[in-house]
Amino acid sequence: MLKPGATIGILGGGQLARMMALAAAPLGLKCHIFSPKGDNPAFDVAAAFTEADYTDEAALHAFADAVDVVTYEFENVPARTADVLAGHCPVHPNARALAITQDRLTEKSFIRDLGLPVPDFRAIDSLDDLKAGMAALGGFGVLKTRRLGYDGKGQAMIRPETVLAEAWAKVGEAPCILEALVPFDRECSVIAARSANGSSAAYEICENEHRHHILSRTILPASVSSQLGHEAMAMAEKIAAALDYVGVMTVELFVAGDRLLVNEIAPRVHNSGHWTIEGAETSQFENHIRAVAGWPLGLTRRLGRIEMNNLIGDEADRWEDLLKEPGAHLHLYGKAESRPGRKMGHVTRVWPEKA
Numbered sequence: 001m002l003k004p005g006a007t008i009g010i011l012g013g014g015q016l017a018r019m020m021a022l023a024a025a026p027l028g029l030k031c032h033i034f035s036p037k038g039d040n041p042a043f044d045v046a047a048a049f050t051e052a053d054y055t056d057e058a059a060l061h062a063f064a065d066a067v068d069v070v071t072y073e074f075e076n077v078p079a080r081t082a083d084v085l086a087g088h089c090p091v092h093p094n095a096r097a098l099a100i101t102q103d104r105l106t107e108k109s110f111i112r113d114l115g116l117p118v119p120d121f122r123a124i125d126s127l128d129d130l131k132a133g134m135a136a137l138g139g140f141g142v143l144k145t146r147r148l149g150y151d152g153k154g155q156a157m158i159r160p161e162t163v164l165a166e167a168w169a170k171v172g173e174a175p176c177i178l179e180a181l182v183p184f185d186r187e188c189s190v191i192a193a194r195s196a197n198g199s200s201a202a203y204e205i206c207e208n209e210h211r212h213h214i215l216s217r218t219i220l221p222a223s224v225s226s227q228l229g230h231e232a233m234a235m236a237e238k239i240a241a242a243l244d245y246v247g248v249m250t251v252e253l254f255v256a257g258d259r260l261l262v263n264e265i266a267p268r269v270h271n272s273g274h275w276t277i278e279g280a281e282t283s284q285f286e287n288h289i290r291a292v293a294g295w296p297l298g299l300t301r302r303l304g305r306i307e308m309n310n311l312i313g314d315e316a317d318r319w320e321d322l323l324k325e326p327g328a329h330l331h332l333y334g335k336a337e338s339r340p341g342r343k344m345g346h347v348t349r350v351w352p353e354k355a
Contacts, residue, residue, distance in 0.1 A: 001294035002068055004028030007047065008292060009067030009089075011054070011081070013040025015333040015343065016073035016269050019277070021046045023285035029293060034063045041334035042073075054081045064088035071247060071292045075101050075267050076148055092196075092246040092292040093267050100243065101267045104146045105177045111262050114242055116235055118262050119254070120180040127168050133178040134158060140181040143167055145174045155213075157181075182261060184254035188222050191273040192236035193248045193287040193297050200240055201287065202233035203280060203300045205253075208272050211312075214341060215271045220279065220306040224255055232260055239265060248273070248288035271310065271343070278329045279306040279350050304350045316344035327351070 002008075006029055010017045013035030021031035022045055030047035033040065036054065043049040048066065052059035060081065064070070070091045075098060082095050100110050108121050122133035124143065134141055145154035154174075156167040158181075187210065192202040207222035208215055222229065236251040239262075243249075250270035254261040273284035282290075282298025290297055311318070316338060322330045332345040 002029070006030070006068040006293065007032050007066065008289065009034060009063060009070040009085075010042070010046075010073060011035070011070065011077050012073035013038070013042040013049070014073060015041060015335075017042035018045055018333060019274075019285045019331075020071075020073065020269065020289060023283060024289045027286070027289060027293075027295075029289060032063065032067050034060075039336045044334055054078050057084055060084045061088065069292050071288070072098075073268060093249070094244060094246070097243040097245050097249075097267050101265050102147060104144055104264070105175075106146075107265055108177060108179075110242075111239065111265070114238060116238070116262050117260065119182050122178045124176040124178045127165060127173075130164050130168055130176075130178065134164065137178065137180045142179045142181060143171055144177050144179065145171050146177055147175075182254050182256060184256045184261070186223060186255045187263075188224065188232065188253045188255055189270065189272040190232045190236040190251050190253065191248060191270060191276065191284050192233070192240050192251070193284070193291050193300075194237070194240040194245045195291045195297055196246050196294055198241070199297060200237045201297045201300045202236050203273065203276060203284065204302050205229045205232045206272055206275065206306075208252075212341065214310070214312060214343070216310055216312070218272050218275055218306075218308040220275060220302055225258070228255065228258065228260060235260065235262065243267075247291045248284050271346075272308075274331070274346050275306045275308040275348050276300075277331070278348050279303055279308075304352050305354070306348065306350050308346055308348045310343055311345040311347060312343055313338055313340045319345075322347050 009032045013033050018041050024031050033042045033046045033049040050063050064085050070085050112118050124130050139160035141158045143156045156170045187208045188205050190205050194200040205222050206218050206220045209217040248269045250266040252263040269284050269288050276283040281301045322328050329348045
């Protein structure tokens with residue numbers, strides 16, 4: 001267990017690392033950010049930062065010597081980076097969790113082997129594999145690169161009229177996973193925290209709306225039955241336990257009638273959990289810091305009816321109006337450049353529960 005005054009190292013310098021550092025400060029913990037050169041808004045709020053490439057082993061050694069534990073804000077940390085750091089200090093979540101969630105095929109297979117429901121899927125390594133897979137799935141599917149895709153990148157929707165050679169070219173003819181197209185009613189997610197002693201705490205299921213493959217809005221309570229909500233929380237805790245996970249993780253789900261299907265795991269704090277800053281007794285960021293520090297987890301109770309809206313691109317230019325709105329909690333990420341599709345901030349509104 002770390003003591004107040006200890007330093008948590010964070011790989012990645014974006015908004016998630018920024019909000020982790022902001023959550024650590026009131027607990028008396030310092031954060032040291034490690035990130036390559038670029039727009040790193042987390043640097044502005046951290047006690048220290050290192051600007052170096054993830055392959056710079058001399059810089060990694062110095063970073064490891066300066067911190068007490070290492071975590072990360074995104075899952076595509078090079079495996080070698082995690083290995084180098086793990087030789088010097090604890091790294092949470094562990095390398096196994098990172099390896100499984102970096103590869104969509106490995107991840108889906110892992111979830112299925114736990115006995116949890118997932119969309120039907122096939123491994124795709126060639127155009128012939130794609131043709132066979134689409135025949136097996138009835139002509140509808142989603143082709144995704146096994147690695148490095150996010151916010152709709154590295155994906156191609158396939159229907160009977162799709163020219164398969166064009167879809168294969170669109171994903172760069174990289175190793176892929178083909179997933180059955182799920183006729184879902186809504187998309188949801190569950191945030192769960194787990195400490196090294198095995199204690200865990202899941203947040204209530206939230207409902208997500210996407211625009212152009214990017215999360216636009218999260219609302220609570222979700223339009224699901226209490227039974228499905230409890231099942232979703234149990235799924236997240238089961239996955240975390242199977243990974244011997246330490247920290248906060250996210251399980252993205254499809255709700256199809258009275259069924260839940262696991263879509264993806266994110267081994268980190270998540271955009272759909274931003275509502276927890278004002279809307280829960282303990283935020284996902286604080287619980288992540290508590291978990292990697294070996295501290296007791298905080299309560300996850302929801303504090304009201306909640307809506308969180310991402311501010312994407314020039315939507316953040318509305319900051320003055322949002323500041324004037326009673327009850328609106330504005331978070332701007334301090335990014336230097338606004339671009340279409342770039343997450344620049346978010347706003348959360350919390351209302352009392354209906355009588």
